[in-house]
Amino acid sequence: MSDVTTTDLYEVTMALSYLREDMHSPATFSLFVRDLPPGRGFLVTAGLEPALDFLARYRVDRDDVEEFAAALHRPVRDLMPLLGLAFEGEVRAVPEGRVMFAGEPLLEVTAPLPQAQLIETYLLNQFCHQTVVASKAARCVLAAAGRPVVDFSLRRAHGPWAGLQAARLGTLVGFAGTSNVAAAVSLGIPASGTMAHSYIEAFPSEEAAFRAFALSHPGPVTFLVDTYDTQEGVRIAARVLTDLGLGPGCAIRLDSGDLDALARRARALLDSAGLADVRIVASGGLDEYGVDRLVRASAPIDVYAVGTKVGVAADAPYLDAAYKLVEYAGRPVTKLSSAKITAPGRKQVFRRAGLPDVIALAQEDPPDSAQPLLRTVMRDGRRTGPPDHWQDARERFREDIAALPDSARRIEDPEPVPPVRSPALEQLTARVRSGIEARLRRPAAVLPPSALSARPS
Amino acid sequence: MSDVTTTDLYEVTMALSYLREDMHSPATFSLFVRDLPPGRGFLVTAGLEPALDFLARYRVDRDDVEEFAAALHRPVRDLMPLLGLAFEGEVRAVPEGRVMFAGEPLLEVTAPLPQAQLIETYLLNQFCHQTVVASKAARCVLAAAGRPVVDFSLRRAHGPWAGLQAARLGTLVGFAGTSNVAAAVSLGIPASGTMAHSYIEAFPSEEAAFRAFALSHPGPVTFLVDTYDTQEGVRIAARVLTDLGLGPGCAIRLDSGDLDALARRARALLDSAGLADVRIVASGGLDEYGVDRLVRASAPIDVYAVGTKVGVAADAPYLDAAYKLVEYAGRPVTKLSSAKITAPGRKQVFRRAGLPDVIALAQEDPPDSAQPLLRTVMRDGRRTGPPDHWQDARERFREDIAALPDSARRIEDPEPVPPVRSPALEQLTARVRSGIEARLRRPAAVLPPSALSARPS
Numbered sequence: 001m002s003d004v005t006t007t008d009l010y011e012v013t014m015a016l017s018y019l020r021e022d023m024h025s026p027a028t029f030s031l032f033v034r035d036l037p038p039g040r041g042f043l044v045t046a047g048l049e050p051a052l053d054f055l056a057r058y059r060v061d062r063d064d065v066e067e068f069a070a071a072l073h074r075p076v077r078d079l080m081p082l083l084g085l086a087f088e089g090e091v092r093a094v095p096e097g098r099v100m101f102a103g104e105p106l107l108e109v110t111a112p113l114p115q116a117q118l119i120e121t122y123l124l125n126q127f128c129h130q131t132v133v134a135s136k137a138a139r140c141v142l143a144a145a146g147r148p149v150v151d152f153s154l155r156r157a158h159g160p161w162a163g164l165q166a167a168r169l170g171t172l173v174g175f176a177g178t179s180n181v182a183a184a185v186s187l188g189i190p191a192s193g194t195m196a197h198s199y200i201e202a203f204p205s206e207e208a209a210f211r212a213f214a215l216s217h218p219g220p221v222t223f224l225v226d227t228y229d230t231q232e233g234v235r236i237a238a239r240v241l242t243d244l245g246l247g248p249g250c251a252i253r254l255d256s257g258d259l260d261a262l263a264r265r266a267r268a269l270l271d272s273a274g275l276a277d278v279r280i281v282a283s284g285g286l287d288e289y290g291v292d293r294l295v296r297a298s299a300p301i302d303v304y305a306v307g308t309k310v311g312v313a314a315d316a317p318y319l320d321a322a323y324k325l326v327e328y329a330g331r332p333v334t335k336l337s338s339a340k341i342t343a344p345g346r347k348q349v350f351r352r353a354g355l356p357d358v359i360a361l362a363q364e365d366p367p368d369s370a371q372p373l374l375r376t377v378m379r380d381g382r383r384t385g386p387p388d389h390w391q392d393a394r395e396r397f398r399e400d401i402a403a404l405p406d407s408a409r410r411i412e413d414p415e416p417v418p419p420v421r422s423p424a425l426e427q428l429t430a431r432v433r434s435g436i437e438a439r440l441r442r443p444a445a446v447l448p449p450s451a452l453s454a455r456p457s
Numbered sequence: 458m459s460d461v462t463t464t465d466l467y468e469v470t471m472a473l474s475y476l477r478e479d480m481h482s483p484a485t486f487s488l489f490v491r492d493l494p495p496g497r498g499f500l501v502t503a504g505l506e507p508a509l510d511f512l513a514r515y516r517v518d519r520d521d522v523e524e525f526a527a528a529l530h531r532p533v534r535d536l537m538p539l540l541g542l543a544f545e546g547e548v549r550a551v552p553e554g555r556v557m558f559a560g561e562p563l564l565e566v567t568a569p570l571p572q573a574q575l576i577e578t579y580l581l582n583q584f585c586h587q588t589v590v591a592s593k594a595a596r597c598v599l600a601a602a603g604r605p606v607v608d609f610s611l612r613r614a615h616g617p618w619a620g621l622q623a624a625r626l627g628t629l630v631g632f633a634g635t636s637n638v639a640a641a642v643s644l645g646i647p648a649s650g651t652m653a654h655s656y657i658e659a660f661p662s663e664e665a666a667f668r669a670f671a672l673s674h675p676g677p678v679t680f681l682v683d684t685y686d687t688q689e690g691v692r693i694a695a696r697v698l699t700d701l702g703l704g705p706g707c708a709i710r711l712d713s714g715d716l717d718a719l720a721r722r723a724r725a726l727l728d729s730a731g732l733a734d735v736r737i738v739a740s741g742g743l744d745e746y747g748v749d750r751l752v753r754a755s756a757p758i759d760v761y762a763v764g765t766k767v768g769v770a771a772d773a774p775y776l777d778a779a780y781k782l783v784e785y786a787g788r789p790v791t792k793l794s795s796a797k798i799t800a801p802g803r804k805q806v807f808r809r810a811g812l813p814d815v816i817a818l819a820q821e822d823p824p825d826s827a828q829p830l831l832r833t834v835m836r837d838g839r840r841t842g843p844p845d846h847w848q849d850a851r852e853r854f855r856e857d858i859a860a861l862p863d864s865a866r867r868i869e870d871p872e873p874v875p876p877v878r879s880p881a882l883e884q885l886t887a888r889v890r891s892g893i894e895a896r897l898r899r900p901a902a903v904l905p906p907s908a909l910s911a912r913p914s
Contacts, residue, residue: 006639007611009638011653014655017674018659021669070642071638076673083900113659120653124612129619158586181464181465181528185528189467194467195467197468199574200667201785205896215477216473217470227792229897312774317770318765320644324654333658335657
């Protein structure tokens with residue numbers, strides 16, 4: 001098993017057929033999201049960096065050929081045309097961390113058709129998952145309105161790999177840390193976490209547990225106070241902190257119950273114990289909706305830990321994303337069977353301050369003072385620059401989100417800012433469409449390419 | 458980064474503290490699901506096999522120690538007590554593929570406290586994700602009512618690892634195949650898939666595409682017919698199949714639109730072309746709800762391909778699963794702060810034909826003709842037998858699901874069969890609870906273990 005065979009079988013059957021037919025001409029595929037899920041005012045694009053790593057090392061080796069042959073129940077020699085195939089194409093893409101909308105290409109691949117086809121499944125897998133989680137995490141940051149948010153999602157993420165990505169994607173949109181040790185160390189971000197209820201239960205009493213914890217961990221500590229009786233837990237925590245001369249940097253954590261009410265009582269108890277600088281961390285089933293309610297209620301919570309619902313993007317765990325052929329051998333193409341019309345041709349997205357994005361053809365000149373969002377990030381199968389750092393992605397996100405209208409940023413019933421299409425793109429779409437419709441009205445036959453679609457002007 | 462550091466930081470801080478306090482006594486943790494998600498009448502337990510692989514190889518090495526130190530901003534020597542720590546405990550668990558309900562332990566670990574604690578995050582990660590996806594996949598098999606179901610979820614699963622697991626979990630509950638090459642080959646199951654719309658678009662016409670595909674793929678083929686006009690696509694497919702003398706084993710695939718209506722028209726066209734043995738495959742946004750509607754409408758669909766919504770368990774993408782300390786150093790323990798009361802003590806689940814399961818204490822004698830569901834699968838950190846094969850899990854699932862009442866199996870508004878608790882377990886729960894409540898009414902102090910909880914009788 002390898003990244004190369006982590007693919008849908010049909011990519012392999014198509015590639016084999018293309019090779020047999022000598023269909024090596026350049027194909028452009030466009031990766032985009034058809035519609036935003038309900039409850040989303042924007043997407044935060046993510047998945048490009050792992051996708052580029054995948055493309056840079058893509059090479060069908062002997063083991064892959066044998067796996068393909070086994071899957072197809074065909075002799076290995078039939079699959080040998082694929083041996084050594086690497087990705088040698090161009091990738092134009094929107095860098096990670098940018099705020100994007102439905103219909104906008106996030107990535108366009110141009111490569112010999114068999115190459116561009118074989119990589120489809122893995123690219124969709126990366127972009128769908130990561131964009132959906134980054135977009136949910138971004139809303140948590142908005143809901144927290146400046147308070148730190150940390151990631152506790154590993155235990156319920158869809159596998160260890162998804163857990164690592166949840167930490168990365170949270171970081172990308174501004175999370176302050178993660179409970180995931182491997183993720184924290186590999187990303188160079190703060191690791192966060194203290195104790196579970198089981199820790200308290202293993203000791204004869206909460207006080208014994210808190211004292212033992214403080215003794216084994218020099219520096220600031222966080223005590224989990226809701227194992228038995230939360231108010232009593234706060235009193236015990238306050239006494240231990242006071243006895244040990246701790247305070248600044250320390251915290252208590254609430255993990256269940258009415259977090260608003262418990263936080264108010266805890267704050268009062270801590271303040272009256274002279275522990276005004278001890279912070280309150282809240283966790284337990286939170287996502288942007290829960291954080292938003294607590295923040296709007298002015299609950300005295302200093303740090304929000306979000307987990308399960310964010311790591312799996314519980315209310316919208318997938319995107320209606322597609323990787324569509326938009327041009328082959330110089331002719332723009334599209335599919336016509338349903339409401340899902342894909343605009344043909346290589347594209348660019350232009351962004352202008354205070355106005356909707358424009359989806360245009362790649363060769364169009366930008367409107368005045370517009371910024372093109374797709375950049376060439378890979379050429380001849382090699383990255384055009386060093387890998388992106390999450391700090392750069394975070395900065396892009398910070399700028400993009402600040403420029404977004406409140407209506408798109410709000411937590412409840414947000415409204416996206418739909419992009420518009422350039423006149424040239426509209427014209428090409430109409431031409432390609434009517435070309436196909438004309439063909440369908442005629443008796444079916446093997447027709448030359450010119451009958452299938454209009455040529456680009 | 459390793460499986461060992463793919464953990465929440467608090468597992469490490471707790472383990473360090475336990476080691477410092479010489480708290481090496483045996484601890485039992487119980488892994489269970491508190492509540493079934495809405496729309497679920499049962500769970501199919503999964504995740505044990507990868508969890509046992511993890512436990513068998515668990516060992517904190519030098520790199521792990523360094524990562525822990527980095528995450529805690531502490532000198533490496535502070536973490537050295539963890540070096541070489543391996544899992545040497547016992548695991549009692551329900552094997553994969555069994556039908557289970559809320560509150561029933563799926564796994565119980567008994568090991569020295571630091572070991573039993575350190576493995577929590579990874580175990581939860583495996584069980585939560587895999588049980589949730591297996592349970593959704595099982596419902597698709599029920600909805601299809603005997604028709605083959607295949608997995609197309611890789612492109613939208615939460616990463617490549619989740620995609621592999623989706624294929625495995627579908628197989629476990631009876632799927633006929635998967636589009637995922639790596640998964641198909643590693644599991645030894647059929648790989649499924651033919652062509653994308655892009656394949657059709659890359660050729661001058663549908664007919665040219667179908668002919669090229671058949672030429673490059675000896676044996677039965679499946680043609681995707683909905684790229685432009687679905688009825689016309691079926692006609693062209695029928696003509697190509699007839700011309701090439703193909704038929705038995707071949708299929709057409711519908712991937713969009715009104716699948717019921719399109720399938721009826723396609724069936725009529727194929728039948729009138731003398732292609733009654735050409736099958737119809739349906740895909741496109743299907744899960745158990747969509748399959749159920751089509752099957753109940755008697756749509757002439759022979760194979761159902763389910764993808765996105767099943768791979769991410771879209772309507773219920775996580776479980777409220779917990780890994781709770783239930784016994785430490787011989788005394789049963791629990792947590793009291795919320796409605797989430799955990800029953801203390803080591804447990805067993807007894808299953809009797811036609812009656813609800815009984816959750817009992819591990820040492821209780823089974824009721825008459827009851828089957829204990831938890832088996833000892835690991836002792837002294839080693840598996841007690843060879844790894845389970847998916848065929849055995851599938852057979853267990855087949856038997857369990859057949860024994861389930863229709864009300865739990867149905868797709869819309871299913872009703873689970875809640876387990877009952879044995880009198881001995883009820884009594885222990887009450888004793889431990891009142892012991893803690895008595896302690897909370899007295900002035901807080903460091904109390905001996907006897908004050909925290911009742912001793913088991």
